[in-house]
Amino acid sequence: MGSKGILLIIAGVLVAYYVYSPIPYDIEERWKLMVTDSFFRSLSNLAEISELLGLKHYMGVMMFLTIAEEVVPASDDSVKVTDALFYDVPVVVYEPKRKTNGELNRAVIFIHGGGWCLGSARMGPYDLLSRRTAKELNAVIVSVDYRLAPAYHFPVQFDDVYNVVKYIVQDHVLSQYSVDVKRIAVSGDSAGGNLAAAVAQQLQEDPEIQVDLKAQVLLYPALQALDMNTPSYQQNEHMPILPKTLMVRFWSEYFTSDLSLFHAMMSNSHNSLESAHLLKFVNWSVFLPEIFRLKYNYTMPSRKSSDPSEMISAIIDPRASPLLVDDVKLQVLPKAYILTCEYDVLRDDGVMYATRLRRAGVQVTLEHFKDGFHGAMMLTTWPTSFEVGHRMVNSYIKWLDNNL
Numbered sequence: 001m002g003s004k005g006i007l008l009i010i011a012g013v014l015v016a017y018y019v020y021s022p023i024p025y026d027i028e029e030r031w032k033l034m035v036t037d038s039f040f041r042s043l044s045n046l047a048e049i050s051e052l053l054g055l056k057h058y059m060g061v062m063m064f065l066t067i068a069e070e071v072v073p074a075s076d077d078s079v080k081v082t083d084a085l086f087y088d089v090p091v092v093v094y095e096p097k098r099k100t101n102g103e104l105n106r107a108v109i110f111i112h113g114g115g116w117c118l119g120s121a122r123m124g125p126y127d128l129l130s131r132r133t134a135k136e137l138n139a140v141i142v143s144v145d146y147r148l149a150p151a152y153h154f155p156v157q158f159d160d161v162y163n164v165v166k167y168i169v170q171d172h173v174l175s176q177y178s179v180d181v182k183r184i185a186v187s188g189d190s191a192g193g194n195l196a197a198a199v200a201q202q203l204q205e206d207p208e209i210q211v212d213l214k215a216q217v218l219l220y221p222a223l224q225a226l227d228m229n230t231p232s233y234q235q236n237e238h239m240p241i242l243p244k245t246l247m248v249r250f251w252s253e254y255f256t257s258d259l260s261l262f263h264a265m266m267s268n269s270h271n272s273l274e275s276a277h278l279l280k281f282v283n284w285s286v287f288l289p290e291i292f293r294l295k296y297n298y299t300m301p302s303r304k305s306s307d308p309s310e311m312i313s314a315i316i317d318p319r320a321s322p323l324l325v326d327d328v329k330l331q332v333l334p335k336a337y338i339l340t341c342e343y344d345v346l347r348d349d350g351v352m353y354a355t356r357l358r359r360a361g362v363q364v365t366l367e368h369f370k371d372g373f374h375g376a377m378m379l380t381t382w383p384t385s386f387e388v389g390h391r392m393v394n395s396y397i398k399w400l401d402n403n404l
């Protein structure tokens, strides 16, 4: 064998080593996920290097994920698609073309994921999901293109989405799109689920808005930034698509580009006197069913005496961490569909919120996918189409059809 042959073998071993990451056996299509994940990891490594060299911000490189999948949403036989600005926030509106004998439409305000830093309503998978939801529910879907970090930090993302909701519930807008004000839902995945939950809460607090949402849909949502060491963070620290480092980077970047917050959150040492009294709302030893906490012993996150950085006031703001409100504020919330995945650092955020909402008397459907992983709902097209993603989308649309 010549030196070329040896080089080929070495290259092959290196690629195999890179592609291979241990993936639990109850996840289907493991090889496909390994390859998909190796792409995500390569991009993330490239982003880290470019940041170290001072070439580009980490998220600037990760943004490739969004740009590569960007489409121009266009009308088709059954759905009319238009771009619009709702109080200066860009949205894509999907309207069903089917005639309904003057009956008003249901509406879903959809908020895409991407850790408040990435993503767009104009990504192929989101376009597909909104289009399909519009068609199958015969509903109006408003998909929001809110501004992103690091160019904009909290609460800009929240404010953009909130403004879109305020815009829609005006009488003349409702009638323009033939929307039934009693049948509006907010929905979002991941960071979008975070924003959806926050919007649902803040609407109840807002004296200017008398509209009650019919439903809230939280698809593997991020709901708290106080405890980065829940059992699901521990169990899924290195899981594909969303390892703990990336999720913590998203959280810290939502608040600030100062990396000291990232490092403090990674070691779960970012709490302080100001947040200590809120730790009870994310106490997973109280809010998780036994199956999820069995192998783990609860330790309270450590606390500094005080946080002079002012960052803590953003971290404990319920518009960022919807799990941090007391039960009185949960009682008034609309019924909820919460989707969680076993192999997801955010699993326990969703499960804890489900427990807390139920205890407060809110009707909750908790759909837990035992073989699910974070982001699967966006992996439904070739060459990264996952059967579990299709099952999630079907479950989501079915629930909306029955509950909106």
Ligand SMILES: *[C@@H]1O[C@H](CO)[C@@H](O)[C@H](O)[C@H]1NC(C)=O
Pocket: 279, 280, 281, 283, 285, 286, 298, 300
């Ligand atoms: C969390 O709950 C445990 C009981 O399961 C309790 O001992 C602990 O003090 C609680 N911690 C907080 C911060 O509420």
Ligand SMILES: *[C@@H]1O[C@H](CO)[C@@H](O)[C@H](O)[C@H]1NC(C)=O
Pocket: 295, 296, 297
């Ligand atoms: C949890 O605590 C129990 C009792 O102290 C101990 O036996 C067990 O090994 C601990 N488990 C872990 C994962 O630390």
